[in-house]
Amino acid sequence: MSTNETDVIVVGGGLAGLAAANRVAQDGLTVRVFEQSADEAYLCNSRYTGGLFHVAMDDMAGDPAWVKANLERTTRGTADPALADALTQNARRTLRWLSSLGVRFIQAGPDGLRRNALAPPGVRQTGLNWRGRAGDVMLRTLAQTLQARGGQLQRGAAARRLLMDGERCVGVEVRMADGQAYEARAKAVVLADGGFQGNAELVRRFITPRPDRLLQRNAQSGQGAGLLMAEAVGARLAGTDRFYGHVQHRKAMSDPALWPYPVLDSLATGGIVVDAAARRFCDEGLGGVYVTNAIAGLDDPLSAAIVFDDAIWNGPGKDWLLPANPYLLSAGGHLVTADSLSALAGQLGLDASALEATVAGYNRVVAGEAVADQPRRSSQPYKAWPIGKGPFHAVEVCAGITYTMGGIATNAKGQVLHTSDRVIAGLYAAGACTGGLEGGGEAAGYSGGLSKSGVFGMLAGEAIVAQLREVAHG
Numbered sequence: 001m002s003t004n005e006t007d008v009i010v011v012g013g014g015l016a017g018l019a020a021a022n023r024v025a026q027d028g029l030t031v032r033v034f035e036q037s038a039d040e041a042y043l044c045n046s047r048y049t050g051g052l053f054h055v056a057m058d059d060m061a062g063d064p065a066w067v068k069a070n071l072e073r074t075t076r077g078t079a080d081p082a083l084a085d086a087l088t089q090n091a092r093r094t095l096r097w098l099s100s101l102g103v104r105f106i107q108a109g110p111d112g113l114r115r116n117a118l119a120p121p122g123v124r125q126t127g128l129n130w131r132g133r134a135g136d137v138m139l140r141t142l143a144q145t146l147q148a149r150g151g152q153l154q155r156g157a158a159a160r161r162l163l164m165d166g167e168r169c170v171g172v173e174v175r176m177a178d179g180q181a182y183e184a185r186a187k188a189v190v191l192a193d194g195g196f197q198g199n200a201e202l203v204r205r206f207i208t209p210r211p212d213r214l215l216q217r218n219a220q221s222g223q224g225a226g227l228l229m230a231e232a233v234g235a236r237l238a239g240t241d242r243f244y245g246h247v248q249h250r251k252a253m254s255d256p257a258l259w260p261y262p263v264l265d266s267l268a269t270g271g272i273v274v275d276a277a278a279r280r281f282c283d284e285g286l287g288g289v290y291v292t293n294a295i296a297g298l299d300d301p302l303s304a305a306i307v308f309d310d311a312i313w314n315g316p317g318k319d320w321l322l323p324a325n326p327y328l329l330s331a332g333g334h335l336v337t338a339d340s341l342s343a344l345a346g347q348l349g350l351d352a353s354a355l356e357a358t359v360a361g362y363n364r365v366v367a368g369e370a371v372a373d374q375p376r377r378s379s380q381p382y383k384a385w386p387i388g389k390g391p392f393h394a395v396e397v398c399a400g401i402t403y404t405m406g407g408i409a410t411n412a413k414g415q416v417l418h419t420s421d422r423v424i425a426g427l428y429a430a431g432a433c434t435g436g437l438e439g440g441g442e443a444a445g446y447s448g449g450l451s452k453s454g455v456f457g458m459l460a461g462e463a464i465v466a467q468l469r470e471v472a473h474g
């Protein structure tokens with residue numbers, strides 16, 4: 001083992017890590033980013049990204065109070081207030097700062113969701129197509145800016161343990177691609193490894209007993225290393241039970257043409273989602289991320305189907321980016337269709353009378369009745385459509401996990417918090433490996449992956465600059 005020292009070490013070369021590294025390099029600090037993958041175009045969620053910078057699916061550059069109200073509505077009051085303030089007050093500034101580093105944004109659509117999209121835009125066809133687009137270009141730009149300022153991006157270096165001097169973090173142990181272990185010391189360490197969605201054991205511990213039956217709608221680079229390293233030195237965790245993801249066609253489990261797009265959320269929130277007993281099991285009106293988590297929570301997450309009629313197929317089915325109608329079919333997906341609900345049930349392998357009873361009960365719920373054995377159905381934010389006359393349709397679905405919304409607890413400066421609530425000196429975390437911003441439990445909501453990683457990567461960098469300046473000036 002050998003050692004050497006820089007001012008700052010960053011674990012992970014995604015948006016959060018490169019934002020933090022660029023920010024400290026901008027102020028003349030020495031910085032090394034350790035990236036586990038040795039590939040030049042190392043895969044991570046920031047490279048796969050659709051590239052829409054938003055908060056709560058709306059414009060992140062709007063008036064901060066309005067942006068915060070959107071976030072609070074989405075997370076139904078469970079977002080950590082300090083993190084919510086930090087995100088919304090620095091959102092516009094982060095976009096400007098990233099632009100100043102050469103990251104290019106365009107308006108990719110008329111709505112707030114697409115107002116700040118990476119150029120060239122990412123979401124343009126089904127399946128995975130990241131090369132030379134959105135996140136790929138952003139990461140290459142940020143790596144170049146970092147290197148131009150003397151920062152190092154060391155690929156093939158996987159961090160696996162934090163080095164502590166008493167209660168202070170003083171570096172990391174990394175394993176190089178050739179198998180050599182290496183102790184690297186620094187005055188500050190930033191964990192930015194992208195979450196734990198790719199680690200079946202952690203997904204089982206926090207989210208579902210059946211991790212093998214979720215669709216990995218991500219680059220599988222987030223293996224929870226940051227969370228485990230932080231937990232080993234006493235860090236508190238927050239909101240680990242929820243993930244950001246989408247309802248996807250079940251065939252996407254084996255056919256890469258069907259993920260990450262088309263996303264079937266609009267169909268799921270327009271119609272009903274039933275389990276193997278043909279029963280509804282969640283409030284579809286609460287949105288696709290909520291429904292996806294509910295599917296993951298089933299005894300068998302590969303047993304759910306969306307049921308709807310023609311009006312829904314031609315209404316919400318055509319809504320959102322690359323919607324089910326027509327992209328599910330053009331990408332090779334399967335729409336189950338029948339003239340009657342009992343024939344539809346037959347094709348799905350469901351009990352016919354159970355499905356008929358569920359649809360009848362659901363239609364009474366939509367009409368405003370309280371019906372025993374039926375989950376409630378919100379009509380906000382997604383309108384409840386009755387399931388009227390045939391032909392009827394269904395799509396067999398699965399839960400696609402994009403990234404885990406919970407993780408290492410931090411304060412608004414990105415400093416990692418100990419279970420005792422004190423700050424763990426020298427240790428920071430940013431991006432998808434952190435928790436608290438999106439809240440937790442049933443009420444948790446999706447804030448936006450890129451805004452979270454960009455804003456908190458930058459803020460962690462700024463906090464480190466301030467901290468090291470303070471130390472230097474005694």
Ligand SMILES: Cc1cc2nc3c(=O)[nH]c(=O)nc-3n(C[C@H](O)[C@H](O)[C@H](O)COP(=O)(O)OP(=O)(O)OC[C@H]3O[C@@H](n4cnc5c(N)ncnc54)[C@H](O)[C@@H]3O)c2cc1C
Nearest residue numbers: 012014015016036044046050051052159194431432449450
């Ligand atoms: C298909 C898809 C579409 C998306 N679209 C959008 C969108 O349009 N808008 C939006 O806001 N969000 C979107 N997201 C989410 C968003 O892209 C991510 O939340 C964000 O990019 C995460 O950035 P990050 O830096 O935190 O993590 P990552 O980008 O995952 O980077 C983490 C890095 O850490 C490295 N690493 C992991 N462990 C170690 C270790 N032990 N040592 C060293 N390195 C390690 C990984 O290899 C990886 O390179 C999308 C995600 C996906 C998958």
